Each structure stands twice: as structure tokens, then as C-alpha cells.
Amino acid sequence: MRVTFPQMAEVQILLETILHELGVETVSPPPINGETVELGVKYAPEFICYPFKMNLGNYLQALQRGADTVLMAGGCGPCRFGNYAEVQQEILRGLGYDVKFIILEPPRAGAPPFWRELLAFLGWRRMLKLPQALGFAWKKLNVLEEINRKVRWLQPREAQVGNALALYRRYRRLAAEASLVKDLALVRESFRQELAAVPRREGYRPLRILLAGEIYMVLEPNVNFHVEETLGRMDVEVHRAISISNWVKENLLRGLNRRAVQRQALRAEKYLRCFVGGHGRETVAEAVHAGVNGYDGMVQIMPFTCMPELVAQSILPEVGRDYRLPVMTLILDEHSGEAGVCTRLEAFVDLIRRGREKSA
Amino acid sequence: MNKQIWLGVDVGSVSTNLVVLDGAGQLMQKIYIRTNGDPIGSVQRALDELRHREIETVSGLGITGSGRQLIAAAVGADLVKNEITAHAVAAAHFYPDVQTIMEIGGQDSKLILMRQGVAVDFAMNTVCAAGTGSFLDQQAGRLKLPVERLGELALQATNPVRIAGRCSVFAESDMIHKQQMGHSLPDIVAGLCLALVRNFLNNLGKGKELLPPFVFQGGVAANIGIRRAFEEVLGAEVIVPEHYGVMGAVGAALLAREEMQRNSRPTAFRGFGLANREIHCESLECTYCPNHCEVVFLQLDGQTIAGWGDRCGRWQGAKKDLRVG
Numbered sequence: 071m072r073v074t075f076p077q078m079a080e081v082q083i084l085l086e087t088i089l090h091e092l093g094v095e096t097v098s099p100p101p102i103n104g105e106t107v108e109l110g111v112k113y114a115p116e117f118i119c120y121p122f123k124m125n126l127g128n129y130l131q132a133l134q135r136g137a138d139t140v141l142m143a144g145g146c147g148p149c150r151f152g153n154y155a156e157v158q159q160e161i162l163r164g165l166g167y168d169v170k171f172i173i174l175e176p177p178r179a180g181a182p183p184f185w186r187e188l189l190a191f192l193g194w195r196r197m198l199k200l201p202q203a204l205g206f207a208w209k210k211l212n213v214l215e216e217i218n219r220k221v222r223w224l225q226p227r228e229a230q231v232g233n234a235l236a237l238y239r240r241y242r243r244l245a246a247e248a249s250l251v252k253d254l255a256l257v258r259e260s261f262r263q264e265l266a267a268v269p270r271r272e273g274y275r276p277l278r279i280l281l282a283g284e285i286y287m288v289l290e291p292n293v294n295f296h297v298e299e300t301l302g303r304m305d306v307e308v309h310r311a312i313s314i315s316n317w318v319k320e321n322l323l324r325g326l327n328r329r330a331v332q333r334q335a336l337r338a339e340k341y342l343r344c345f346v347g348g349h350g351r352e353t354v355a356e357a358v359h360a361g362v363n364g365y366d367g368m369v370q371i372m373p374f375t376c377m378p379e380l381v382a383q384s385i386l387p388e389v390g391r392d393y394r395l396p397v398m399t400l401i402l403d404e405h406s407g408e409a410g411v412c413t414r415l416e417a418f419v420d421l422i423r424r425g426r427e428k429s430a
Numbered sequence: 431m432n433k434q435i436w437l438g439v440d441v442g443s444v445s446t447n448l449v450v451l452d453g454a455g456q457l458m459q460k461i462y463i464r465t466n467g468d469p470i471g472s473v474q475r476a477l478d479e480l481r482h483r484e485i486e487t488v489s490g491l492g493i494t495g496s497g498r499q500l501i502a503a504a505v506g507a508d509l510v511k512n513e514i515t516a517h518a519v520a521a522a523h524f525y526p527d528v529q530t531i532m533e534i535g536g537q538d539s540k541l542i543l544m545r546q547g548v549a550v551d552f553a554m555n556t557v558c559a560a561g562t563g564s565f566l567d568q569q570a571g572r573l574k575l576p577v578e579r580l581g582e583l584a585l586q587a588t589n590p591v592r593i594a595g596r597c598s599v600f601a602e603s604d605m606i607h608k609q610q611m612g613h614s615l616p617d618i619v620a621g622l623c624l625a626l627v628r629n630f631l632n633n634l635g636k637g638k639e640l641l642p643p644f645v646f647q648g649g650v651a652a653n654i655g656i657r658r659a660f661e662e663v664l665g666a667e668v669i670v671p672e673h674y675g676v677m678g679a680v681g682a683a684l685l686a687r688e689e690m691q692r693n694s695r696p697t698a699f700r701g702f703g704l705a706n707r708e709i710h711c712e713s714l715e716c717t718y719c720p721n722h723c724e725v726v727f728l729q730l731d732g733q734t735i736a737g738w739g740d741r742c743g744r745w746q747g748a749k750k751d752l753r754v755g
Contacts, residue, residue, distance in 0.1 A: 100720040232743065239742075292721075296741070387637045396551065409496060414554060417514035421549045424515075428548045 072097045073172075074132035075141045076125040077106075079289035080214050080314050083246045084207050085141065091203035092196045097137035099128035102292035106131060111404050113161055120373035120403040121286035122154050124293060126161065133167055141191075144175035148347035149378050176321045206251060211315050213245045213258050218298075220265055222309070225302035226276035229269040235299065237264060274305075277422055278364075281310040282356035283371040284379050285349055287402060288312050294371055294402060295411045301369075304419045309365070311356060312349070341385050350378030354385050361393025367422045368395060369415070374403040396422055434489045437699070438683025439473060439505070440516070440676065441465065441497035444536025444563055445649060446472040447676040448480065451683045455523060459483060460676045469497035470504055470709050477505070478705035491699045492516075492686030494678050503728050503736040504709050506698040509686040516681030518542050518549040521645045523684055524671050529641040532630070532660065532668075533677070534650035536563040541634040553634040563650045565598045569605065569622065573615070577653075580619055584655025587620030595625025623655040627663050642666045647677040707731055716740055 074097045075085050082098050089096050099106070102124055110127030129140055140159075145152035155173040162169050172191045175183050189197055217238060225234040241261045248254040279301060287294050288310060298308045319327045337355035345351055353370060360368045370386060372379035383399050390397040398418045400411060434453035440446070442465060450459040461476045492509040493502045494516040502510045513535075521531045522544060531542040539562055543551040555562070570577035584590075591613050594604040601622065608618050631640075644666060650656055651674040660668045673680060690697070710729045715722055723740040737745040 103720055103722050235743075384637065410554075413496075413512045413514070416512040417549075417552060420512065420515040421552065425548045425550065428546070 071095065071139050071170075072137045073139045073141050074099060074129060074137035076121075076128050077102050077290070077292075078121075078286055078314075079291070080211055083214060084211050084314065086246075087207040087210055088203045091206060092192065092199055094192075094196070097132050097135050099132040099135075102128070102290065107404050113165065115157075117375050118157075119150060119284075119376050120293065121284075122150070122158070123404065124286075124290070125154060126158055129158065129162060129169075130165075133162070133169065138168070139170045139172060141172050142174070144173045146176070147345070151348065176324075206254075208315075209251060209254055210245060210248065213254055213261075214242060215313055215315055216258065217241050217245060217261055220261075222298060222302060223307060224265060224268060224270070225299075226305040226307050227270045227274055229271050231303070233268045234302070237261070237268065276305050276307040277366040277419065277426075278307045278309060279419075279422075280356060280360040280365045280368045281308055281371065282312065282353045282360075282368060283349065283382075283399075284373055284376050285312050285317060287371045287373050289314065294400075295406075295408050297369070297371065297400075297411075297415070300412060300415055301419070304416065306419055311359070312352075341389060342381070346378050346381045348376065348378030350382045353379060353382035354389065357386055357389040357395065357397060358393070361389060361395045365395065366426070367418065368397045369418070370397065370399045372399070372401055374401050374405075396425075434687075435487065436683040436687045437488055437491040438516075438676075438679035438681065438686065439476070439491065439493045439495070439501060439507075440513070440678035440682060441469050441473065441493065441495035441501045442513075442536055442678070443496055443538075444567075445675075446476055446495075446497075447679040448473075448476040449673075449676050449679040449683055450480070451680065451687070453489075455684060455687070457673055457676075457680065460673060460679075462675060465497075469501055470711070473501050473505060474705045474709070477702050481702040481705060488697055488699050488701075490686040490690040490697045492682035492684075492689070494682040499738065500711070500726075500728065503738075504730070505704055506700040507686075508698050509682070509689045511682060511685050513538075513678050514540055514542060514552050514554070515549070516678045516685065517647065518544060518552075518681070519684050520677040520681035521647065521671070522547045523680070525643060525645055525669065528643050528645045528669075530644045532644065532646045533648040534562060534630070534646075534656070535648040535678075538562060539630055539634065539648075541630070541638070543638060543640075551638060553638070555633060563648070565601075566626075566650060566653065568598075569602065572602070573619075580623075581652065581654035581656070583616050584620040584623050584653075585658065586616040587614075589617055590620035590624055591617050593618070593621040593625040595622070595629040601625060620655060620659075623653070623659040624662070627656060627659040631663060640664065644668045646670050647674040649675050651675070713739075716745070718742075718744065 072095045077099050086096055106127035109130045110123035114123040114126050142155040144155055155171055159171045221234050221238040228234050244257045248257050281288055301308050334352050334355040337358045338351045342351050342354045357368055386397045436451040438449045446463045446465045448461040452458050461479055463472045463476050465472045490508040493507040494511050494513050498510050517533050521528050526547055528544050533540045539555045541553045542549050567577050570580050591608050594600050605618055646657055646668045651670045657668055657670055708731050711726055713726045716725050721741050725739045725745045727734050728736045
């Protein structure tokens with residue numbers, strides 16, 4: 071059994087860590103590149119959302135490299151994500167691949183299928199090792215997310231451009247490679263020290279922009295034109311509440327996080343009183359959060375044809391007016407060009423900055 | 431007093447515009463050249479033309495438009511700005527109380543909302559180019575009319591027909607259909623103008639508060655039929671600035687002035703002599719990592735002066751004489 075999975079931000083590192091701890095062989099797809107897009111677009115339905123196409127491209131690239139099993143999350147609710155694995159499976163089989171899909175439906179869809187599928191996949195012996203593997207992977211994920219978060223804070227403040235990104239690339243790799251809890255702690259410690267030692271511009275207050283929207287498009291830099299890095303280069307401090315760890319908390323550990331889920335619902339209450347699928351309601355909640363906490367702006371990112379985010383998009387202007395929060399929406403897919411995205415981001419940052427100069 | 435001269439360049443998909451402003455921000459010269467897919471050559475032609483027009487020393491140069499990065503590296507710009515900011519600054523310069531700017535260029539269209547002289551919101555066409563200048567060009571070509579005449583023709587309409595304007599391909603089919611039904615050409619052209627305006631406002635103006643004064647700029651503002659259609663749909667007067675076609679370049683020049691006055695330094699402009707130097711681009715697909723970035727190098731008289739397109743910065747630092755290949 072050679073397992074592959076979709077590429078999405080830290081997912082590769084996370085799953086490789088877990089599966090290698092369990093002794094499962096993996097075949098990771100290469101980072102999303104031109105070939106991924108080409109394959110995905112060629113074999114996916116034209117108007118399916120972009121993440122679906124990228125997943126499919128990932129699987130095809132991994133299958134060519136010898137994978138035979140796909141590990142994929144499932145979903146339920148009014149968002150097409152729940153269909154992804156089922157349809158992808160059909161497409162791959164139609165193309166003649168003998169591929170097995172392991173679809174982990176969230177426990178919210180009823181816990182037994184989740185555990186049953188997992189048990190069938192891993193077997194008892196590995197299941198017993200699972201808690202330890204999960205614990206280690208979770209620690210690693212937290213370190214990776216801390217590195218990302220702190221680098222986003224540093225990037226607009228660094229005295230010499232380039233240090234923050236170099237730090238990010240190096241420590242991300244070191245954290246990914248760490249195979250013992252002890253090493254991971256060392257990586258974190260040395261990252262914190264190096265970060266503190268990077269020379270900064272004194273007293274500079276960067277613009278703070280919140281990223282929100284559809285989780286895949288927000289998190290995967292190779293499909294969102296490295297939006298975090300690009301905004302960082304424009305001296306913007308980027309924040310986001312969306313992350314892999316939060317997704318796990320909200321979807322897999324829902325019972326432990328009732329409070330957080332309720333809080334998001336309450337934030338959006340004034341504008342949207344029901345669940346609309348995906349992260350639609352969360353995006354509205356994020357806008358309220360950004361408004362209340364005095365962010366300088368918010369960027370919503372979604373794939374073309376994303377229903378939940380479209381609902382949110384139509385509500386955001388109202389939230390923006392109430393809190394005087396500039397909001398911009400980026401709708402991306404294979405037809406988006408880097409120049410167009412950069413122009414819009416640049417113009418948005420300019421708009422905020424000039425507005426602030428004027429009122430200062 | 432030392433007279434100041436500010437240059438602004440807008441390198442767009444269809445046209446390349448160059449303007450010369452004096453120290454007070456008044457337009458002294460403007461040059462409009464069709465880009466024809468050769469941004470570098472068209473800028474060189476524009477600079478060459480300017481050389482013969484007695485321009486004194488340049489205090490600064492600003493660049494905007496879709497080709498801004500390439501041209502900025504080639505000519506030496508003091509400021510590189512996106513088209514949205516440039517258009518907003520230019521409109522506010524001539525009409526300080528403007529609240530809504532409509533800009534339609536060769537391949538994109540923008541709507542910018544201004545309050546108290548500052549842009550507060552904007553929208554740019556995303557998935558569709560229906561209603562932009564290129565489409566009008568194409569339709570004028572099909573009707574065997576110079577594109578400049580479309581506007582006056584639309585004004586002769588007595589009863590504009592309804593044209594499906596959401597998609598330029600279907601708009602064309604619909605126009606052919608209406609011709610075959612026997613509608614008069616002015617009625618069809620006027621219908622087309624209305625369809626484009628509705629498409630613009632539906633796509634970009636959705637959910638936004640459009641308040642007068644309205645300023646309409648960009649190459650398509652030359653078309654009086656579109657302007658009338660805007661006035662009809664918005665129910666208010668629409669101002670077309672005198673230099674509507676070069677507002678982006680004007681904005682770039684104004685922004686360059688602002689930038690240079692803030693931190694005074696000598697201009698980076700390489701001079702009008704550029705027109706006769708050899709500027710050349712090379713590209714390659716980098717194979718150092720799986721990203722496979724497409725990297726472009728800019729060469730001036732055979733020397734590599736800039737490189738871009740790479741994610742990691744490997745090629746960007748290499749501004750010296752770098753071997754390509």
C-alpha cells in the first residue's frame with residue numbers, strides 16, 4: 071500500500087509524519103505546479119471548484135509516481151467538498167487507474183463510519199500506535215504554524231528585506247524533518263532565538279489585514295499566488311484564523327470546541343443566522359472580528375463557483391460599512407493571472423494606506 | 431526657478447501613453463501610441479517622439495499599466511503603481527469632489543469609488559472582457575466602421591434595440607440577428623452601448639453605492655454613445671475629462687511627483703537616449719525545483735539589468751552580467 075493525499079499547505083508534512091510513524095509507505099504529490107493544473111483541469115468537470123481540480127491533478131501526479139491509495143477527507147453539508155472524493159474516485163477509475171480511496175468522513179456525520187474506515191485502513195496493530203503518532207504530528211503542526219505566524223509578523227517589520235522569508239523556508243524544512251519530540255523542541259527554540267535577533271525597523275506600525283474565505287484557497291500558497299508573502303512584501307502584517315489545526319479542532323474535535331464554534335456563530339448572528347456550508351458563516355464572522363478589532367482591511371479568497379463564499383461575499387459590504395472596514399474579494403481559478411491578482415492586492419493596500427494618510 | 435518636468439507612462443494592452451506634466455501638474459504634452467504587442471518598442475517610439483519636442487531635464491518618471499514592471503526596469507522609473515491608484519489620483523487631481531470613476535480601457539474595466547478625494551472601494555472585471563475597448567474595436571471592424579464613428583452613430587438612434595450584453599460572443603450573435611431582422615444600424619449600435627453599460631454596472635457596481643459626480647475615463651470614453659448610455663442608466667451627468675485617454679499616465683506622473691517630493695533623490699530615468707539603445711528580453715523555465723518558475727531577464731545593450739518571475743529570488747539578485755540558458 072502506497073498512500074497519497076492532496077497537497078494543501080502543511081497537510082503533506084502532517085500526513086507524512088503520521089503515516090511514517092505508523093510504518094505506512096507514502097508517495098507525496100509534487101508541490102502544485104503547471105502540470106498539476108493542466109492534469110486537474112483536463113479531467114475534472116469544468117465548473118467544479120478549483121480545489122477539486124488541484125486534488126485530481128495531485129492524485130494523477132502521485133499515481134504516475136507509484137501511489138495506489140488515496141487518503142482524503144469527506145464532508146457533509148451544502149458544499150461540494152462532500153462530493154469530492156466520490157467523484158474523484160469515479161474519474162480516476164474511468165481513466166483506468168486501480169486506485170483505492172480511504173475517505174474519512176468527519177465524525178459529525180456519525181462517529182462509527184469514521185472509526186470503522188480508519189480501522190479497516192490501518193489494522194489493529196497500527197491503530198494502537200495511532201495516538202502517539204497523532205500527538206507527535208499535532209506538536210509538529212503547532213510548530214509549523216507558529217513559524218508561519220511569527221514570520222508574517224516579522225516580514226513587514228524587518229530592516230532588510232528577505233531575512234524573514236529565508237528564516238521561514240529554513241525552519242519549515244527543519245521542522246518538517248524533525249523526527250523526535252526532542253528535536254522539534256530544539257527547532258522551535260532556535261527559531262525563536264533567530265527570529266528575535268533579526269534587525270527590525272523601530273516603531274514601524276504596519277497595516278494589519280485579515281485573510282479569510284474558502285480554506286483551501288486561503289491556505290495553499292501555490293494556488294493563491296502566495297498571497298501572504300505578496301502582502302508581506304507590501305509591508306502588510308497578515309493575520310488569519312483559518313489554519314489546518316483550526317480545521318481539525320472544528321471538524322474532528324468538535325466536542326472539545328463547542329465554545330469556539332458557538333462564538334463564531336454569534337459573531338455572524340447579526341448578518342447571517344444559519345449555516346450556509348463550507349466557511350461561509352465563518353467568513354462573515356471573521357469580518358465582524360476584523361471590524362471590532364480595528365483591522366485595516368480584510369481580503370476574502372474563494373474559488374470560482376464557491377457557493378458558501380458567494381453568500382458571504384454578498385453580505386460583506388454591509389459588514390464593511392458598519393465597521394468602516396475595507397473588504398476585497400479575490401475569486402481565483404485556473405484562469406486567474408498573477409498580474410491581475412497583484413494589481414488588485416496592490417491597489418487595495420494603496421487604498422487603505424492613502425486613506426490612513428489622509429485621515430492622519 | 432528650476433522648472434520641473436514630470437513624465438508619466440501607462441503601458442496598456444492596447445495603447446501606450448506618455449504624458450509630460452509641469453511642476454503644477456498641468457499637462458504639457460501627450461503621446462498616444464498603439465502597443466501592438468510590443469511594449470518596449472512602443473515606449474521607445476514614444477520617448478523618441480518626445481526627444482524632438484524640446485523637453486528640459488526630467489525631475490521624475492512614474493509608470494503604470496499592465497506592462498509596468500517590464501518597462502520600469504527598462505527605462506528606470508522612480509515610481510511603479512497599479513492602474514487603479516493611478517486613475518483615482520488623476521481623476522481627483524482634475525475633479526477633487528469626484529465620487530465615482532468609471533474607467534474602460536482596452537481589455538479591462540474598473541469602477542473606483544471615491545470619498546473626500548480618497549479611493550474607498552474598487553472593482554475590476556474578473557472573468558469576462560465583454561464591454562471593453564477590444565470588443566468595440568472588433569465590432570466596429572465587423573461593421574466596417576472606424577471605431578471612432580461608433581459613438582456618433584449611436585446618437586442617431588431613434589429606438590435602441592436590446593442586445594444581450596453579458597458575453598461578447600453572444601452579443602455579437604445577437605447583433606447579427608438584429609441586423610438580419612432589419613433593425614437600423616444606429617439602433618443596433620445604441621443598443622450595444624446600453625448593453626455594455628448595463629454589463630459594466632451589473633458586474634462591477636453590484637452592491638456598491640454609486641454617487642455623483644461621475645467621471646468616465648479610459649480610451650472608450652471617446653465613444654459618446656457609451657457616455658450617453660451611462661447618463662441614461664445612472665440618471666445623472668457623466669463628466670469625460672479633457673485628457674480622458676491618458677489619465678492613467680497623468681496619475682503615474684502625479685504619483686512620481688508626490689514620491690520624489692517626499693524623499694528627494696535624483697531620478698532613475700535613463701534618459702531619452704533609450705530610444706536608440708537595444709533593449710531585449712530572454713526567458714527560461716527554471717529547473718532548480720519543482721515550481722518550474724518562468725524567469726524573464728531584461729538586457730540593455732547586451733547587459734542583463736534585471737530578472738524576475740522566480741519565487742525564490744535566485745535570479746532576482748543576479749543583476750550583473752548573467753549568463754542565460
